[in-house]
Amino acid sequence: MSLIVQxxxxxxxxxxERILNVARRVVATKEAGHRVAVVVSAMAGETNHLxxxxxxxxxxxxxxxxxxxxxxxxxxxxxxxxxxxIQKLGHKAxxxxxxxxxxxxxxxxxxxxxxxxxxERLHTVLNQGMIAVLAGFQGVDDEGNITTLGRGxxxxxxVAVAAALQADVCEIYTDVDGVYTCDPRVVPAARKVHRLSYxxxxxxxxxxxxxxxIRSVKFAKxxxxxxxxxxxxxxVEGTWVTREEDVMEQLVVxxxxxxxxxxxxxxxxxxxxxxxxxxxxxxxSDAGVVVDMIIQNVxxxxxxxxxxxxxxxxFVRAMTLTKEVANKLGAAEVLGNDSIVKVSxxxxxxxxxxxxxxxxxxxxxxxxxxxxxISTSEIKISVVVDAKYxxxxxxxxxxEFCEDGAAEPSVEN
Amino acid sequence: MSLIVQxxxxxxxxxxERILNVARRVVATKEAGHRVAVVVSAMAGETNHLxxxxxxxxxxxxxxxxxxxxxxxxxxxxxxxxxxxIQKLGHKAxxxxxxxxxxxxxxxxxxxxxxxxxxERLHTVLNQGMIAVLAGFQGVDDEGNITTLGRGxxxxxxVAVAAALQADVCEIYTDVDGVYTCDPRVVPAARKVHRLSYxxxxxxxxxxxxxxxIRSVKFAKxxxxxxxxxxxxxxVEGTWVTREEDVMEQLVVxxxxxxxxxxxxxxxxxxxxxxxxxxxxxxxSDAGVVVDMIIQNVxxxxxxxxxxxxxxxxFVRAMTLTKEVANKLGAAEVLGNDSIVKVSxxxxxxxxxxxxxxxxxxxxxxxxxxxxxISTSEIKISVVVDAKYxxxxxxxxxxEFCEDGAAEPSVEN
Numbered sequence: 001m002s003l004i005v006q007x008x009x010x011x012x013x014x015x016x017e018r019i020l021n022v023a024r025r026v027v028a029t030k031e032a033g034h035r036v037a038v039v040v041s042a043m044a045g046e047t048n049h050l051x052x053x054x055x056x057x058x059x060x061x062x063x064x065x066x067x068x069x070x071x072x073x074x075x076x077x078x079x080x081x082x083x084x085x086i087q088k089l090g091h092k093a094x095x096x097x098x099x100x101x102x103x104x105x106x107x108x109x110x111x112x113x114x115x116x117x118x119x120e121r122l123h124t125v126l127n128q129g130m131i132a133v134l135a136g137f138q139g140v141d142d143e144g145n146i147t148t149l150g151r152g153x154x155x156x157x158x159v160a161v162a163a164a165l166q167a168d169v170c171e172i173y174t175d176v177d178g179v180y181t182c183d184p185r186v187v188p189a190a191r192k193v194h195r196l197s198y199x200x201x202x203x204x205x206x207x208x209x210x211x212x213x214i215r216s217v218k219f220a221k222x223x224x225x226x227x228x229x230x231x232x233x234x235x236v237e238g239t240w241v242t243r244e245e246d247v248m249e250q251l252v253v254x255x256x257x258x259x260x261x262x263x264x265x266x267x268x269x270x271x272x273x274x275x276x277x278x279x280x281x282x283x284x285s286d287a288g289v290v291v292d293m294i295i296q297n298v299x300x301x302x303x304x305x306x307x308x309x310x311x312x313x314x315f316v317r318a319m320t321l322t323k324e325v326a327n328k329l330g331a332a333e334v335l336g337n338d339s340i341v342k343v344s345x346x347x348x349x350x351x352x353x354x355x356x357x358x359x360x361x362x363x364x365x366x367x368x369x370x371x372x373x374i375s376t377s378e379i380k381i382s383v384v385v386d387a388k389y390x391x392x393x394x395x396x397x398x399x400e401f402c403e404d405g406a407a408e409p410s411v412e413n
Numbered sequence: 414m415s416l417i418v419q420x421x422x423x424x425x426x427x428x429x430e431r432i433l434n435v436a437r438r439v440v441a442t443k444e445a446g447h448r449v450a451v452v453v454s455a456m457a458g459e460t461n462h463l464x465x466x467x468x469x470x471x472x473x474x475x476x477x478x479x480x481x482x483x484x485x486x487x488x489x490x491x492x493x494x495x496x497x498x499i500q501k502l503g504h505k506a507x508x509x510x511x512x513x514x515x516x517x518x519x520x521x522x523x524x525x526x527x528x529x530x531x532x533e534r535l536h537t538v539l540n541q542g543m544i545a546v547l548a549g550f551q552g553v554d555d556e557g558n559i560t561t562l563g564r565g566x567x568x569x570x571x572v573a574v575a576a577a578l579q580a581d582v583c584e585i586y587t588d589v590d591g592v593y594t595c596d597p598r599v600v601p602a603a604r605k606v607h608r609l610s611y612x613x614x615x616x617x618x619x620x621x622x623x624x625x626x627i628r629s630v631k632f633a634k635x636x637x638x639x640x641x642x643x644x645x646x647x648x649v650e651g652t653w654v655t656r657e658e659d660v661m662e663q664l665v666v667x668x669x670x671x672x673x674x675x676x677x678x679x680x681x682x683x684x685x686x687x688x689x690x691x692x693x694x695x696x697x698s699d700a701g702v703v704v705d706m707i708i709q710n711v712x713x714x715x716x717x718x719x720x721x722x723x724x725x726x727x728f729v730r731a732m733t734l735t736k737e738v739a740n741k742l743g744a745a746e747v748l749g750n751d752s753i754v755k756v757s758x759x760x761x762x763x764x765x766x767x768x769x770x771x772x773x774x775x776x777x778x779x780x781x782x783x784x785x786x787i788s789t790s791e792i793k794i795s796v797v798v799d800a801k802y803x804x805x806x807x808x809x810x811x812x813e814f815c816e817d818g819a820a821e822p823s824v825e826n
Contacts, residue, residue: 019470020470050490053429053494054494054497056429057433057494057498057501058497058498058500058501059501062497063496063497063500065507065508066494066496066497066506066507066508067493067497069489069492069493069508069510070489070490070493070494070497072489073486073489073493076483076486076489077463077483079482080467080479080480080482080483080486081466081467081470081479083476083479083482084467084470084471084476084479084480084483085471087471087476087479088470088471093479094478094479095478095479095482097482097559099512100557100558144512144513145513146510
């Protein structure tokens with residue numbers, strides 16, 4: 001008898017009919033002989049409705065404590081309704097708010113961090129054969145104030161509960177049936193990946209595959225919780241995200257991802273002395289601009305060029321700040337370009353197979369695509385190219401690495 | 414510096430604009446130098462919406478624990494929004510769910526009884542100069558399960574909080590500006606009563622003046638909490654409901670009330686032996702029929718007639734049950750009439766002034782109104798008359814007892 005934690009998002013519980021569907025799914029798992037805890041989000045649209053009310057009254061900066069008290073009602077509504085639906089199908093179920101399930105967090109309202117789960121009561125209920133229905137996204141601090149976990153909170157709740165209960169698996173139900181080698185809208189030949197390591201999933205997630213929230217994957221990695229990403233609408237196996245040593249089939253490249261919403265800033269002719277990078281990036285960091293890739297080349301005349309990428313939405317602000325710093329540093333010029341795309345290949349196999357980078361660059365060169373930036377990590381290679389090449393680059397790389405027979409490293413390695 | 418508990422119902426917090434109005438009202442009280450705790454209901458329409466969802470999923474009998482978890486989100490929404498609104502006006506405020514305010518109840522879901530209030534945290538917050546914004550209608554049992562108090566729960570919450578905090582007054586805001594001597598729609602000459610005792614208010618409330626929930630008045634009486642019923646829309650003094658000894662102006666009659674939604678059942682020719690009444694009323698009670706007036710007359714032939722009233726909505730069921738019992742008892746016949754009205758005069762002064770009943774009967778006789786049933790208590794006289802006489806009877810009694818100079822007992826007493 002396994003202990004299974006299942007998580008359903010807002011779309012899956014968006015109306016009465018869908019809640020009944022989720023109940024059927026949960027009950028089927030229970031009837032297959034497992035102990036089941038279900039984590040749910042607010043019904044689709046509910047959170048927006050609550051946020052609108054908060055803004056209508058509290059303006060752009062409603063009090064965070066009250067904001068959390070308000071939006072947490074969304075999940076509370078879902079857990080009560082889902083419990084009723086499960087009972088309607090003849091099974092015992094009990095709902096738990098964040099406070100009731102012992103989800104203890106710090107007091108960082110709207111983006112609280114989970115500190116621990118006092119799971120005694122959950123254990124008791126599960127051992128009595130009940131289905132526990134848990135509010136995702138929310139917790140409670142040591143004084144009983146309601147907190148929310150912020151973006152991706154429900155996935156994180158589910159993984160944290162799975163860790164606390166030492167569940168056999170945390171099933172994340174979505175509207176796709178797993179993680180794909182690439183976005184099927186861009187690459188029709190994209191195929192489902194059966195197993196991924198946490199690190200691969202992290203790279204995939206941060207690069208734009210929006211199936212799982214990054215934070216929940218980090219949590220799963222820390223506690224070794226196996227995640228099964230699967231479809232709300234079918235019974236087929238989805239994608240397992242597990243520890244590296246459990247990923248048998250180590251593909252050279254597990255997926256090709258892209259991110260169109262970055263912009264590039266290039267600062268040229270900076271005197272190459274210690275402290276320059278700090279001088280540049282401290283004001284950006286203070287302004288809350290998250291810098292992604294950073295590349296520095298030292299020239300021959302004692303000056304250096306630095307290039308970095310920022311979210312497109314921060315581009316204008318980042319340009320202004322960079323120009324201010326450039327003036328102070330006596331830099332030659334600052335160039336910006338928001339018409340770029342970052343394309344990456346991700347794969348555990350890269351660790352063992354040399355030459356993946358070379359193969360990637362050759363593939364893009366063959367299509368006549370010029371590389372503006374290159375950045376590599378142990379299991380990822382990213383390049384920045386002109387935005388107009390996005391689809392071409394992604395399809396070429398997918399054909400090279402992810403389609404028939406491509407899992408094998410190419411002979412020249 | 415007084416401590417004031419204010420309670421606003423669902424209509425008063427029905428939308429964003431109204432919530433802001435309530436906030437202004439609360440802040441005005443605070444700025445007048447008082448400590449303030451506010452108890453609120455769910456926004457008008459919210460509870461119905463939640464109940465509809467519960468029915469759509471759980472049918473007619475959704476699980477009571479989950480039902481309470483669901484509907485309690487309504488008040489939680491309001492407290493967060495009202496706290497934001499108060500903060501927007503520059504005052505410190507903090508919201509409290511039932512659990513957070515220490516409202517401990519038993520586990521009778523949907524109609525829980527308050528056991529105690531652990532008001533330490535409330536005291537702390539009020540002493541820090543904050544406005545405490547409390548969810549009415551809800552509590553929590555000793556295991557942290559969410560409960561609701563059922564009908565009239567928010568008034569009761571407010572009074573209980575006022576009792577626990579030893580507040581100087583519990584202000585109940587409504588859409589009328591106090592308790593009237595009669596329904597102004599029936600008697601245009603009806604006037605506001607300035608002070609009433611708890612007992613008078615109980616008689617008025619149970620007879621159809623729907624300003625205050627009976628349960629909250631009982632609670633106020635037990636703990637001696639002064640209630641001030643007043644208008645959400647104006648600043649005028651409303652009606653104070655207080656201990657009898659605080660009601661200086663003891664009117665002979667404080668008000669005239671009527672109830673059109675009762676029906677009368679008459680069982681005739683029952684053998685007059687001990688146990689007959691028990692035999693009749695036990696099945697009614699088992700069926701959940703609340704019997705109001707009961708009158709018994711012993712005839713000369715060793716048989717008895719019994720007449721009683723039941724809610725009109727239970728009339729058919731009650732007739733069926735009564736006929737079954739009548740058969741068993743060998744009664745002569747059972748007659749029913751749902752075209753009646755109960756008209757009552759209520760007043761503390763009756764205790765000291767004899768002759769009120771006689772004066773009432775004379776007044777009705779002068780209008781040619783026949784009395785079908787009479788029932789009296791220490792501070793109330795009720796008669797049942799044909800429904801068609803309702804307005805006539807009520808206006809005549811109001812003119813007799815409640816209009817100019819009528820506060821004085823008539824000379825003949």
